[in-house]
Amino acid sequence: MLYFHIPFCAQKCSYCNFHFSTSLQQMEPMVQGLISELEQRRDELENPHIETLYFGGGTPSLLSSKDLGRIVDAVEKQYVLDSHLEFTLEANPDDLSAGYLRELKEIGVNRLSVGTQSFFEKDLRLMNRAHSASQAEDSIKRAQDMGITNISLDLIYGSPGTELGEWRKNLEKAVALGVVHISSYAMTVEPRTALHHWVETGKVPAPEEKVQAQAFDYVHEYLSSQGFEHYEISNFALPGKRSRHNAAYWGSRPYLGIGPSAHSFDGGRKRSWNIANNALYLKHLHEPAVRMESEILSDSERYNERIMVGLRTLEGVDVRTLAPLLNESMEAHFKRESEKKLQQGLLVAKGHFLSVPVAHWFLSDGIASDLFYLET
Ligand code: SF4
Structure with a gap:
């Protein structure tokens, strides 16, 4: 299992405290850096056979297809890609133009995880998402028309001010669009986010646990009735469409994570992770002892x-x-x-x-x- 963290986003979502930068000037050195780290760590995966390749972030769909192709070429130089490789790219709807989707397909991307979050414009504005509700819908249809049908949607429930009825409509829309996998997350108020500040200052109400519990019950009931298997607390899949990459994480299998803040695991006791800072990651690219931390699990x-x-x-x-x-x-x-x-x-x-x-x-x-x- 191989994971690449692409630490850039077009803008900062109000609820997010992941590691990323909105300054895209570092994209080219970062792509070179990811390839260089991959080469340095060639021997860390005992099994050179890669069954799942996952680009997460941040927003991996900000990578040009040329840069994505360069990284995939580097992977192919040192590993053997399974003939049934699951190749997932997390994407924001506004990046998925027809041209880009065609290029992704040519590179081998066969699974998209689309950061939709909601089909209601008011939710998207509160979340400060970079896309509109109609862009989300259109991008999914475009990907399906292009032949990328293994699509997962991320949806968030229990945002401040969101009614249960709206959550129902979001799920109905997702099912009507024909996606095969849905990840649904409760809105949480993380420290050092705009949402945290708004809740603290009374600008928006805090998400209510009772409403979130009802939304959780509803998503289970509704998606089960539509043939989805609720296979992990936040994840639903049609038969045969579970995320193989995530299942490997949950099964404690070895994985290699490349890029700022990416975590790796040797399948036994050792966990390691890169520094969560783009500039320091690049500065110490060739000093793994400075760039990375690790722990041996008891x-x-x-x-x-x-x-x-x-x-x-x-x-x-x-x-x-x-x-x-x-x-x-x-x-x-x-x-x-x-x-x-x-x-x-x-x-x-x-x-x-x-x-x-x-x-x-x-x-x-x-x-x-x-x-x-x-x-x-
Ligand atoms: S696009 Fe994703 S990673 Fe980037 S700020 Fe929004 S939620 Fe966070």
């Missing part, structure tokens, strides 16, 4: 991670993958806490898997944290 950290990630999925956590991590005290803790949750109906056991029933998914982070083992 058994309890690996256990906690598996619990947290696993309980957010439909299948749940595979208890067999926990067993090798548990010492006597952790095992006693796990048995005691999981037994309690089973009795309360907050967990169910099926074969080797423990999962949170969908009716309680909205609480799954809290359920997972009760199972965490904290070293004393």
Whole structure:
């Protein structure tokens, strides 16, 4: 699995605290930098066979097709791309012109994750999105006409002032457009964002948890009735259309992340990540010890991670993958806490898997944290 972080955006969305810059002058050195980092880290993936390639951000669709093609050429020089490669590009609707889509297809992009967020203009303006509702709709139709049919939409529920009825209409629109995957996220107020400032100063009301819980129940009910599988707390797919890239993250498989702020994992204990600053990333490109940080996960950290990630999925956590991590005290803790949750109906056991029933998914982070083992 290979991930590239493209740390640029056309403008800053009011709710976003991801790492990106709105100054596009650094695009050319960044593209060279990404290729250089890829070459430096050639040997970090033991298996040179790439099944999923993912460009995330930021806004990867700000990359010209020429630059995207240069990066893909560099990938092909050092790895073998699977014949069923899942090649995803996160895109903003305003970037998806017919010409650009044609070029993306020629390069091999076969899955688009379109940052739509809402089909209501008032929501898009509050979010300070760079596109309009009609651009979102048109871009999806254009991509489908071009033959890119594996399309995921991002939608946000529970924005300040958004009614449940509007959320319903957003979902109906997404389904009517024929997308095969939907990621739906609750609006959260992150520190150091414009939305945070507006909420703090009373300019807009804070998102309401009760409304978000209703929206969550509705998205589950409605998309399930439309044939979508709710396979992870925030993700829905038609049969066979789950994101293979994300499933690999959740399955603790090794991945290499290239670019500022990108994380990597060796599939065992080591996690590493690049500095979240474009200028410093480029300055220290050839000094990995300065550019990157890493950590070696303890058994309890690996256990906690598996619990947290696993309980957010439909299948749940595979208890067999926990067993090798548990010492006597952790095992006693796990048995005691999981037994309690089973009795309360907050967990169910099926074969080797423990999962949170969908009716309680909205609480799954809290359920997972009760199972965490904290070293004393
Ligand atoms: S386009 Fe995406 S990454 Fe960029 S500011 Fe908006 S939400 Fe954040």
